Amino acid sequence: MMKKHMSLLKALLIVSAIVPLYQNCGRLKSSGTNGTFGSVGARNIDFDYKVFDPSYDEITDANPIFDVGQKYIFRINLEKLNGALIFWDLVYLGASCDLKVFNEKDSAEMECYSNGQIGVSVTAVYPDGNEKYGEIIGYVNDMGTSGPGSNIAPITVTITTAGNSQNWNIENAPVGHNSVNVVTGSGIARNVVVYLKQPIRIVNMDTAEHKPGSATAGIPCKSAPFPLKTEQSFTCITNTALADFDKYIIDELDNMAGGRFNFQVVDSKAVWQKNNCTTCHAMKTGNDPNDILNKLNTSIINVPGMQTYSSMTIEDRRALAFYMYYTP
Ligand code: HEC
Known part of the structure; x- marks a missing residue:
């Protein structure tokens, strides 16, 4: 696929260099009158x-x-x-x-x-x-200035030929996120916790083309609309909560042997609502999700009103810290 594009491009360059003044050679496309064109x-x-x-x-x-x-x-x-x-x-x-x-x-x-x-x-x-x-x-x-997830630091996954090429490499969490976007394991058993609406940025660092997509259409995000070339990336904005480390993103070009990675998608808003945090105070801020998680843990130990949460799981605390920072 890649090679084909390259040689086509070369051919175009050569043709336009040799015959700069041509008028009617090249591709003619007739549209008809209804405005519908082939692809x-x-x-x-x-x-x-x-x-x-x-x-x-x-x-x-x-x-x-x-x-x-x-x-x-x-x-x-x-x-x-x-x-x-x-x-x-x-x-x-x-x-x-x-x-x-x-x-x-x-x-x-x-x-x-x-x-x-x-x-x-x-x-x-x-x-x-x-x-x-x-x-x-x-x-x-829509990683730019607007749209769902656009202000949330993405988790990056690279498609690489290194190691087991069938599995895509989950990079370390971005700065200030390692306490909430917990990455564990190594090689094919590497896992990451992400939160609803948090983008997963998939970068193709392989020489071959790959097309990240959902094993179940649309879950937990749209498929890449076309195969990624080397160094091209696709941003999957998670839209569905998923239980522990299911493998839902595959290589649509080769979904039997294709790439994949392990992740969990947590609905942090649901955790926030379940705990009625807003009865006492508004959203607390911090420098990053790690910082808020530390403050939350400290206040659960020290603040009388917060001590009722002493048995809250670490998973819920992480989700709350993420939610308080981004309110996705
Ligand atoms: C019974 C009242 C009450 C409830 C309910 C409550 N908090 Fe608090 N919280 C406090 C008080 C009081 C403080 C300490 C003073 C302050 O920072 O406002 C505090 C402090 C915090 C802090 C630390 C803020 C900082 O800057 O150090 C965080 C984070 C926090 N709460 C998160 C939560 C979350 C998440 C929930 C829901 C699970 C929650 N709170 C529910 C009363 C409450």
Whole structure:
């Protein structure tokens, strides 16, 4: 898959270097009049269709990852489309995005507000009825500024060829989280406790492509919409509480021998509500979840009103500390 993309890209580069002035070679795409197109993965080179990130660096990935709240520029070369009317459109509407088309019709700016698949298409219609079509399909990641889980430090899992390649490596918990996101065990028996709405960031550090997805559709998060290339990541935002260390995320490209990791998803809000903590005081704050857990343990020993919780399990205390910090 990877190789195919590479050689296609090389071929495109060579063709555009050798024949910079070509007009009608390359892919022609006829849209018909109903606006429905087949799934065209490749970009149309007829009009140099390109996408740039917010700092105007070109994104050359076949399927770019867009961040929520950022502006991306899509651009075509009008000189190659003399006499045509240009139409821009959002397609594959898995995410909610705005597309602003500039007056000259040579560029458009996209900003998205939610996670999901999105495509930006360009159709050039000539007076004689001929058409040229190109699209760029990507995926919107809501780890940025809004959306569920966006302010919660993620747990990172790397897909690596090291060790047992069938199992994905759970990294140590982020700073200030090791008391609540408890990571135990080693190798294939490594486990992690995560909390509802906490993101699990899965990074492909293998040379082959992998597609993290749920063994049970949608649980505990959506599947990656396309296979991850090397160093590409996918953020799974947990949406379902799961009992101890079930293996629910697999490699959809190879779900018999594919990768997996062990985790538990705890509903911290339910633990908070069960304990009626708000009867005496509002949410207590701290520097991070570890800090709040320490304060909670100390106050259970020292504060008369809190001593009733002396038999509370460590699991519940962790969940309460997580909840008090993030209120997910
Ligand atoms: C009976 C009243 C009462 C209840 C119920 C109660 N607390 Fe407290 N809590 C206190 C008092 C009093 C203090 C000490 C003074 C303060 O920090 O407000 C305290 C302190 C704390 C602290 C330490 C704050 C700090 O800055 O050191 C944490 C954390 C905390 N409570 C969490 C909880 C949680 C979680 C629950 C529910 C399981 C809970 N409390 C239920 C009365 C209560």
